[in-house]
Amino acid sequence: MSKYITTPIYYVNGEAHIGHAYTTFIADTFARYHRLKGEDTFFLTGTDEHGQKIEESAQKHNKPTQEFADEISATFKNLWDEFGISYDKFIRTTDEEHKRGVQKAFEVMYNKGDIYKDFYEGHYCVSCETFFPETQLVDGEFCPDCGRTTSVVKEESYFFKLSNYEEKLLQYYEEHPEFIMPKSRANEVINFVKGGLRDLSVTRTSFTWGVKMPESIHDDKHVMYVWLDALLNYVTALGYGGDEAKMNYWPADVHFVGKDILRFHAIYWPAFLMSLDLPLPKHIGAHGWWTRDGEKMSKSKGNVVHPKEVADAYGVENLRYFMLREVPFGQDGDFSQRAFIDRINSELSNDLGNLLNRIIGMSGKYSNFVIDSKDVTKYHAKELRAMDEILDSLDTYIQKLQPHRYLEELWRVFAIGNGVIQEYEPWVKMKNNQEDEALATVALVANVLARAAIMLHPVMPETTKIIADALSFEINTQSFKKLVQEKALLDTFTIKKVPPLFPRIDEPLMEEAPKAEPNPPKKEEKKVQKESTKEQDNLIEIGQFFETSLKVGTVVEAEEVPKSKKLLKLQVDLGEEKPRQVVAGIKEFYSPADLLNTQVCVVANLKPAKLMGMISEGMLLAAKDEDGLCLVRPEKPKKAGTPIG
Numbered sequence: 001m002s003k004y005i006t007t008p009i010y011y012v013n014g015e016a017h018i019g020h021a022y023t024t025f026i027a028d029t030f031a032r033y034h035r036l037k038g039e040d041t042f043f044l045t046g047t048d049e050h051g052q053k054i055e056e057s058a059q060k061h062n063k064p065t066q067e068f069a070d071e072i073s074a075t076f077k078n079l080w081d082e083f084g085i086s087y088d089k090f091i092r093t094t095d096e097e098h099k100r101g102v103q104k105a106f107e108v109m110y111n112k113g114d115i116y117k118d119f120y121e122g123h124y125c126v127s128c129e130t131f132f133p134e135t136q137l138v139d140g141e142f143c144p145d146c147g148r149t150t151s152v153v154k155e156e157s158y159f160f161k162l163s164n165y166e167e168k169l170l171q172y173y174e175e176h177p178e179f180i181m182p183k184s185r186a187n188e189v190i191n192f193v194k195g196g197l198r199d200l201s202v203t204r205t206s207f208t209w210g211v212k213m214p215e216s217i218h219d220d221k222h223v224m225y226v227w228l229d230a231l232l233n234y235v236t237a238l239g240y241g242g243d244e245a246k247m248n249y250w251p252a253d254v255h256f257v258g259k260d261i262l263r264f265h266a267i268y269w270p271a272f273l274m275s276l277d278l279p280l281p282k283h284i285g286a287h288g289w290w291t292r293d294g295e296k297m298s299k300s301k302g303n304v305v306h307p308k309e310v311a312d313a314y315g316v317e318n319l320r321y322f323m324l325r326e327v328p329f330g331q332d333g334d335f336s337q338r339a340f341i342d343r344i345n346s347e348l349s350n351d352l353g354n355l356l357n358r359i360i361g362m363s364g365k366y367s368n369f370v371i372d373s374k375d376v377t378k379y380h381a382k383e384l385r386a387m388d389e390i391l392d393s394l395d396t397y398i399q400k401l402q403p404h405r406y407l408e409e410l411w412r413v414f415a416i417g418n419g420v421i422q423e424y425e426p427w428v429k430m431k432n433n434q435e436d437e438a439l440a441t442v443a444l445v446a447n448v449l450a451r452a453a454i455m456l457h458p459v460m461p462e463t464t465k466i467i468a469d470a471l472s473f474e475i476n477t478q479s480f481k482k483l484v485q486e487k488a489l490l491d492t493f494t495i496k497k498v499p500p501l502f503p504r505i506d507e508p509l510m511e512e513a514p515k516a517e518p519n520p521p522k523k524e525e526k527k528v529q530k531e532s533t534k535e536q537d538n539l540i541e542i543g544q545f546f547e548t549s550l551k552v553g554t555v556v557e558a559e560e561v562p563k564s565k566k567l568l569k570l571q572v573d574l575g576e577e578k579p580r581q582v583v584a585g586i587k588e589f590y591s592p593a594d595l596l597n598t599q600v601c602v603v604a605n606l607k608p609a610k611l612m613g614m615i616s617e618g619m620l621l622a623a624k625d626e627d628g629l630c631l632v633r634p635e636k637p638k639k640a641g642t643p644i645g
């Protein structure tokens, strides 16, 4: 049986960030898992290189567009090579074979009548390279995705008849409930389709950096719209439209994607495939986003986590383990050095590293580094059964795209290994003339570690190679079959000493992210402050405090800001002639009904700010920790406008 695993192709408009690394680690782990099982596996990654944004970025850098794309694409490829990512192909959408495949697909859809020519007049966001219908714009002007100003563009365009596929898609989702994973994400897609699909503009005349039209259509003004071009990479990588020898890998088993591009993969892509009469991928696996220390990462905050920097400091395999273990697949995750170090010290060092050290120590002391498994079944049938039950369950977590559960369960195997040493105390038995029993326990633990190392191999390929080497066996499909599937014991081990795999880490190995501050810090404050008592250094005069006008306000109107995940629009009575409009980023924590007719504390003398095109004339006081945000409110009702201080 063959397997086909993909990452999205990464857009060459910036360097790889931690989210790219996460998707790539997951896909690599799955590909390695299938190969370990002996399945013929094809693992694809690559770069998405067309579109107006790339053309503009190249101009900004004073470079020919192709050269610019080459450079950025290479940074991704080099990083994955350095990280040991085991891709079978690195596709670039500027590859000739890819372009040919896209043209072929366009031709097939066109000849079928699924693509037609018309005019597009719409509100276009250059940044998102997307047209938005008027109804989706915020205040009739702003991009619902990024909040930037859109412009009205009218251009000739070819359209894909997406509307024709509404019913078929809904039927497909219904019949294939595991198409979109995790299932919790399926509803937002289904609701979007139920809301009606408009035909999709699939060409542009406003720029030239894209795949040209097929020659048979004779319309050189147009280039393909990036999503049509990009999504087709999953089949052109297998030779679609050219040498189709590898098309036997199609359909893909999993497309791993970030949740921000789920819609394109779960709606457009299956519709394109239906039009091409190709089978649909089995699963689209959408993962969440990463924050750092609970804060959204952004260049301006200076808190972006660079995967290479982390890997250099902590080791790429520790990072793989951390990211896959830390976050339930599909949910958002948080990167903090504290949590990372805790997992390294407790799970990798204590649970796994120590187990190997104890085998090395005990086998050296008791049996000159040779371990014989002859008595394991006699003394430890119960522990073997418990271990095998866990190992047998692991495959289901791969099927369900739950690498975090896979690792969680696998760690129960290490717990068995550490538990038997505590329970049977081989050192006591060695003293009491029960040598056979003592050595059987050591042999059990060596077998436990061998099997667990095989199963951990997809996540930590190099580390587990060292473990296998120390135990004198190899991790490959044969040992997987023999030790994990057939549950054979390794007859003998010749133990080699290795240095500790996971030295304890006491202090963060990278500089901490700068803490978010309401105002940009003055230069001398910028240095990283380890103690939180440093506030003494920043004492202010009472007068400085009273420069801020704080007032009690009553919320007299509250509504959601359409299309914004964060913002609520409030009218707050501050005892003035008319209520102030305050736009507050609290929608994740409060509904408009929660707020109506309640009191809040308002910073009343801030310069008005514009958010999503709306004026905000104040700021609410709130407190936020890892459990969420709450507003600061007066303990008893006070007259609107009462000063605080």
Ligand SMILES: [Zn+2]
Binding pocket: 125, 126, 127, 128, 129, 143, 144, 145, 146, 147, 148
């Ligand atoms: Zn936008």
